[in-house]
Amino acid sequence: MTSRPAxxxxxxxxxxxxxxxxxxxxxxxxxxxxxxxxxxxxxxxPGVRVAAVSAAYQNPPVGGPPQDDYWNxxxxxxxxxxxxxxxxxxxxxxxxxxxxxxxxAAPRTLDLDLLSCGDEVCRTPALELPHPRATCRAFGLAPWxxxxxDAVVPGTGATVLAHATRLRGxxxxxxxxxxxxxxxxxxxxxxxxxxxxxxxxxxAAWRARGEGTVGLVPTMGALHEGHASLARRARAACDAVLAxxxxxxxxxxxxxxxxxxxxxFDADLDLLADVGAxxxxxxxxxxxxxxxxxxxxxxxxxxxxxEGAARPGHFRGVATVVAKLFARTRPDRAFFGRKDAQxxxxxxxxxxxxxxxxxxxxxxxxxxADGLAxxxxxxxxxxxxxxxxxxxxxxxxxxxxxxxxxxxxxxxxVAAARAVLDGAADVATAYVEVVxxxxxxxxxxxxxxxxxxxxxxxxxxxxxxxNEWLLAPGxxx
Ligand code: AMP
Numbered sequence: 001m002t003s004r005p006a007x008x009x010x011x012x013x014x015x016x017x018x019x020x021x022x023x024x025x026x027x028x029x030x031x032x033x034x035x036x037x038x039x040x041x042x043x044x045x046p047g048v049r050v051a052a053v054s055a056a057y058q059n060p061p062v063g064g065p066p067q068d069d070y071w072n073x074x075x076x077x078x079x080x081x082x083x084x085x086x087x088x089x090x091x092x093x094x095x096x097x098x099x100x101x102x103x104x105a106a107p108r109t110l111d112l113d114l115l116s117c118g119d120e121v122c123r124t125p126a127l128e129l130p131h132p133r134a135t136c137r138a139f140g141l142a143p144w145x146x147x148x149x150d151a152v153v154p155g156t157g158a159t160v161l162a163h164a165t166r167l168r169g170x171x172x173x174x175x176x177x178x179x180x181x182x183x184x185x186x187x188x189x190x191x192x193x194x195x196x197x198x199x200x201x202x203x204a205a206w207r208a209r210g211e212g213t214v215g216l217v218p219t220m221g222a223l224h225e226g227h228a229s230l231a232r233r234a235r236a237a238c239d240a241v242l243a244x245x246x247x248x249x250x251x252x253x254x255x256x257x258x259x260x261x262x263x264x265f266d267a268d269l270d271l272l273a274d275v276g277a278x279x280x281x282x283x284x285x286x287x288x289x290x291x292x293x294x295x296x297x298x299x300x301x302x303x304x305x306x307e308g309a310a311r312p313g314h315f316r317g318v319a320t321v322v323a324k325l326f327a328r329t330r331p332d333r334a335f336f337g338r339k340d341a342q343x344x345x346x347x348x349x350x351x352x353x354x355x356x357x358x359x360x361x362x363x364x365x366x367x368x369a370d371g372l373a374x375x376x377x378x379x380x381x382x383x384x385x386x387x388x389x390x391x392x393x394x395x396x397x398x399x400x401x402x403x404x405x406x407x408x409x410x411x412x413x414v415a416a417a418r419a420v421l422d423g424a425a426d427v428a429t430a431y432v433e434v435v436x437x438x439x440x441x442x443x444x445x446x447x448x449x450x451x452x453x454x455x456x457x458x459x460x461x462x463x464x465x466x467n468e469w470l471l472a473p474g475x476x477x
Contacts, residue, residue, distance in 0.1 A: 019148075022090065024114070029109060031056075031071035033425050050077060053073060054183050061107075074148075081119050129154065130156075144348075168404040233277060237333055286325060300317070303315040305440060308342065319350050324469060327356075333359045365466070378462075396467070434446070455467065
């Protein structure tokens, strides 16, 4: 039993364990070091894999003697341990970090709270699950909603994002007091570099070795922590992680940045080694599209507007390459980022329509400490442009705050976001819309179904896209 819809499993696919969420806090000494050391200790625990880690949030202490601000984060684990065994392990890691329990709300080097473990609901003197304060603390819910907005909090029937939205409507000041301060590194000891598979033949030979279940992470390289988050989730859910690096000419328009798209292969291999990827398929254009290649995949429906309208042919190129990658790699699970929400809609549609193998898993967007969504294209921004680009996450946040406060009308939500974008110098908005995440059509108002606010804007010469769930999430990882 898991706390959210399980990914479809093929017969014989081993269960990797159940999801568990842990809140981490520290307000003594080097807070970042304490949190990162705890993540390493958790990842080194037999039966525990770290699937995802939120950014660290700085947060004023609640009650207790005068003390420093906290740094708080939430980690998603996949574990085969029982809730009791996992809780005992958390206590051991706290103790190893020098935590001494004194008065309530005293300062602490490390605080680890088990928020939930699978579907478990229990109230014993030794263990309460979900954690009794899991849904009433902004500093827990905000980072939790970063890593798993769609996870259902056991026993409540509501998702983490729904709880966060509700609390934010009631306690806006508590959310306003939170400040994202850093991305945390899950610094597993660097493994061997992944095997580089340069062509279809090498890929087929690797695949024929029978690596168990395979998690596919398709990328265009220039890897960053957003890509790493996908590989980490694949690592936690599958026996082997296969990344692909291919700058796909089919998805670039004639005036787009194909020639200057960043290529950082060596650094990419280091990042993939850090997250424990096993292999990377990095084909040439000729390997993927040999002479005479003339078949393309056109997905109707979710490609019609937005990026599809602004970039003719883009999704035809995306769908074609993704279909080929599914055919060549035959993944058990393939991981995509919510950052490219319309791409997700297109891939899901195609995956269902063409009966492609495995399951599509979608992971939340990773943001820099200041809120800017990570993107390979961010490296085109000058420092000044980067500062102005922050209008995009602020616009998303303004609309989310309005939704949390009860606003349901599309026009008002779009206006709230637009007001922020229009107030930023040299940010040219291409679109702001509230959409259905599967069909990618505008919604007139928020209802029970998930709704995404999507934004595209040009900052200098760089076109950036971003999005956020409003109220309740869709079915992400
Ligand atoms: P790209 O290399 O840009 O084609 O992206 C490869 C994959 O990484 C896609 O599934 C993207 O949606 C995903 N991705 C890119 N940026 C992020 C991010 N900031 N957070 C999560 N996933 C991302």
